Amino acid sequence: MGKQEDFVLRALEERDVRFVRLWFTDVLGFLKSVSVAPAELEGAFSEGIGFDGSAIEGFARVYEADMLAMPDPSTFQILPWRGGGDGPATARMFCDIVMPDGSPSYADPRYVLKRTLSAAADKGFTFYTHPEIEFYLFKNTPNAGDDPVPVDRSGYFDHTAQSRGSDFRREAISMLESMGISVEFSHHEGGPGQQEIDLRYADALSTADNIMTFRTVIREVALGQGIWASFMPKPFTTHPGSGMHTHVSLFEGDTNAFFEAGSEYQLSKTGRSFIAGVLTHASEITCVTNQWVNSYKRLLGGGEAPSYICWGHNNRSAMIRIPMYKPNKGQSTRIELRSIDAACNPYLAFAAILGAGMKGIEEGYELPREAEDDVWSLTERERKALGIRPLPRSLADAIEIAEGSELLPEVLGEHVYDFFLRNKRSEWEDYSRQVSAFERDQMLPVL
Structure with missing residues (x-):
């Protein structure tokens, strides 16, 4: 003992x-x-x-x-x-x-992440992550056929007197802190009833454990206040989706491996190759970082969600953003991955991201040209000319790409890879058979 x-x-x-x-x-x-x-x-x-x-x-x-x-x-x-x-x-x-x-069980997602972290450790790296978790609060418990009713009509960073959201965030953060989960920021997000709580940087295994605890705490606090919390990526057609923008970095001992003084954006060759790895394998890992049919409504919906595979310095339309460098803050050099959503399995998602980034480092991938423009405002022809490819447009697209991946079975292990894709294929087939309200509203009156 x-x-x-x-x-x-x-x-x-x-x-x-x-x-x-x-x-x-x-x-x-x-x-x-x-x-x-x-x-x-x-x-x-x-x-x-x-x-x-x-x-x-x-x-x-x-x-x-x-x-x-x-x-x-x-x-x-x-x-x-x-x-x-x-x-x-x-x-x-x-x-x-x-x-x-x-x-170890090959089917344990925690072991999948541990195994990937261990492979990175063999190369001298420790993987740190910092998630910004978005979710909605509703007045009503979701029942089939009922429209969800947000707890407020506030917007991004709004401060409102006696706000249901701010009371909720205060109690939730207090509970998270009491469980040893450090919170960095919290605020109202852009959608009505939408909240964001950012967890402090930690090693990826601790962060994944913290995300699982976070989702449980958020739901418990909401139920205690007579409301409902949901991490569904896109609950409304006309309001922003909920993502989990995740800041990541690699450390070698106490040194940030992404930082190099004097280089462009103070980003090292290791950092550039890591980004290139994530971009190169982005389509393959999207079915893990965005694993539900509804995830693609968010990715196609504009707003803060990326639809294209590119990177940019302080460019919030890019899939990977390089935050602005602060003088004498080399240790905080990081990249922000903006595609991932909070409804994913964090163990598998972090393993896939790290596996892709490490592949870029090991094979010396070259970083493609930076996207300097608002990617959403470009025409399809302009994006093609810049070499900017789209992310998968649906879960079916993501599954098809993942089925041809060499990286994913290597990172997830054959058992998890096979089960995960079979389950996702079944989910897509169930979804495809459903007749939606959109079809009835558009077609019953005219066909």
Whole structure:
């Protein structure tokens, strides 16, 4: 038993913890939870908690169903919405999923990211991420056929007296901070009822764990206030979609590998090759960073969402933006990926982004020409002349491109890659069969 396990076992007693929830994530990014009594935790640390992997989306076939959830003691936190005050408390820990022989499960998204981070570490790099997470708050619980009603009619950075959104953000941030998740900024976004909360920089594994916790906290706080939170990428036709602009950087020890004093935009050759890798493989990884049929309504919808594969300095119409350099702030040199949305599986999305960027570094990809113009305002001919390709226009396009990818099966592993694409293909086919309100409204009166 290590020091971290000992700390957790002591904390259970000192904080009067009655239940410990063990969390893990399925291949599609949905949180799974099993609750154990404190008395069982010492055994769980050494032997794990057994479960039927074939009952979890994408985890195992029936004949290889037995799996074990091994708690990660470094992720122990009290759940602030489940007691934790004067009464009994409930805690949570994330788990790594292993096979009965102790080997890592190839279907565990957390392991997929760990494996990719380990490959980068072998090259001397640590991967850091900083997400800006957008979501909508609605007055009503979503029911089939009902239009969602936003909690307010405010806009970007609006400050309104006794705003439902600001009260919500205050409580949510307090809860996140109490769980050790540092928040950098929060504000009202451009759509009615739309919010943004930005998490502080952390290593990619911690950030992915934090995103899973964040989505749970946001929903819990909303339900506690009698409202509903949604990370759906594009809930309204006429209002902005919700993205998760993510700032990323690589460090070599304590040195930012993206920074080079005196170079253009203070960006090193490593940084330029990383960007080139992400751009080169952008179409292949889009089905992971934007995994739902609705994700493509956001990417095609304009606003702050990119539709084309390009990069630019401080250019918010580009898929990758290089934020403005601040003097004496070389350590904060980073790139901002603007296509990813908050409904993705963060473990797989970060693995795909890192895998693409590392491929660019390893093979010395050359960075293409910068997009200096507003990419949306260019004509199709002008974009072609500049070599600017579109992102996939639909989940079907993204799947077809991913099916021909060499990078994705390498990064995700064959099992996750095969299951993920089969599931996405099924989602597209289900979606394609649906007769939409648009078709009825446009065609019933005239056909």
